[in-house]
Amino acid sequence: MSLVSESATATLSKRVAQLKHQGREVIDLGQGEAEDLFAPPHVQEAAWRAIRDNQTKYTPTAGTLELREAIAYRFAQDNGLRVQPSQVMASTGAKQGVFNFMMAVLDPGDEVLVPAPYWVSYIHQVKLAGGQPVVVPTSPQRGFKVMGDTLRQYLTSRTRALVLNNPNNPSGAVYTREELLDILDVVLSAGVLVLADEVYDRLTFDGAAHVSMAALTSEAAAVTVTVNAVSKRYCMTGWRLGFAAGPQELIAAMERVQSHTTSCPNGVAQRAATAALTGDQQAVVALRHELDARRRAMVGGLRGLPGLQCWPIQGSFYAFPSVPGFESGAHFAEALLEATGVIVVPGDAFGMPEHVRLCFAASRTSLDRALERMSVWLRPGAATEGQRR
Structure with a gap:
């Protein structure tokens, strides 16, 4: 440690x-x-209703079927990402979703490309999983975005995954479809997985449009795990409810990791998140x-x-x-x-x-x-x- x-x-x-x-x-x-x-009033009411109805017991590790269906529905509506409930899992915040991914896919010494600036926990979560973070520099002059030509310079035989935070915390950078396709070309040629952290996907400005990496092509969907949460878009940071979607075998591995750490997310928060994801936006x-x-x-x-x-x-x-x-x-x-x-x-x-x-x-x-x-x-x-x- x-x-x-x-x-x-x-x-x-x-x-x-x-x-x-x-x-x-x-x-x-x-x-x-x-x-x-x-949180919106109907979301708060859903939480109160869950408490009144004693919906406070354990749920399946990956979350209730109702919640996973709601997550799949919202991914389809907002991101153009088509997934089945079996390809979805809920977690105690998006932070745990990232950790589950690292623990599920990394062997000791595996490298993970992390463009800077990066969210504070990526580096440490890679280390906790036994991996080696490889920081890939960007510059404000290039919009704080990593480009495919830069990524190629940092690939090695040990590269296992790329972390792509879009929109980016802390810079506010938003990748265009063309920029993502450029990155995807590098990822596919190298056989690298993508952890797409998209928790700010609904918060874009000045005409910038968020595009999900996994929604680009079927090949992109096959190598990408998308992490999101109710935290930012619904003002529910303290509710600690995140979720992930991706290839079924990767999600199953992440679920196994979670079964030995926190088990299921908070049950009341799951009911509130279901209301948030399926209700008026x-x-x-x-x-x-x-x-x-x-x-x-x-x-x-x-x-x-x-x-x-x-x-x-x-x-x-x-x-x-x-x-x-x-x-x-x-x-x-x-x-x-x-x-x-x-x-x-x-x-x-x-x-x-x-x-x-x-x-x-x-x-x-x-x-x-x-x-x-x-x-x-x-x-x-x-x-x-x-x-x-």
Whole structure:
């Protein structure tokens, strides 16, 4: 376990709680959830109904048939992905779905290609499964996207899988169909599996359209496990209900892994998720519109601030500016917290230490206050000048 450190966002959450306990006022732009938005009323009612009807016992490891049918239905409606309930499993959040995949497919020493910037847990989950993460660099100038020609340079005889997070956390990058087909060509020629993490698939902006890797071709579906969740699109982060779909033999192997860790996901959350996936989706549309307004407010507030460079955001609910005016993202984040009480996540947690991540799913009040404090702190002549390069 010496190779694995605590999740950077979990460490940050502990620090937020500690600062609040000490009486410090903080504005948290580090946590990856909508601060003031909650599950739709019909979803909450489904949970209450499950409790009242005593639907609180164990379910099958992969989730109830009703939930798996709902997941298959939503994949077909939203992603053009046709799967049977036997190709679907539920988990305790998408994070467990990723872990199940790594444990099911990796042998000791197998390599997994992980484009940077990456979600904080990919690297450690590969290590926990005995694999070797291979970080593949991207650049903001190329939209934080990995291209097929770059991937080829990192393939070896030990390459087992590619992690593709689309839309990307933390950069907000969204891949086009053509870019995915380019990646697919490399994957198929190398005999590599794909773990497609698509939890932000409904949260895209400025005309960007999400395309599922597994829906591209039948060949893509045969090598791809798609992970998603109710967490982001329905504002259900704390309900801890994720799901995965893919080739039946891979899903069965992932189910075996889960049977020896957590068993089934929470039963009440399963009923709520079923209601979310099969019910009216207008709340998802409204959420995207609201987050788009907050995205515009954040981008407008960040652009022009000295010491920062903001890049386009097409999806998810994060900004990932670079901080060329500072020694590193970690230095910027620490100085910002000390001076203003605003919390952001250093980019080294995502494999790009010259950046920081800010969540624009915080409330509008929190965003306005945070941007005002940052503007004052970063303005020419402010105390921060002595902390810059």
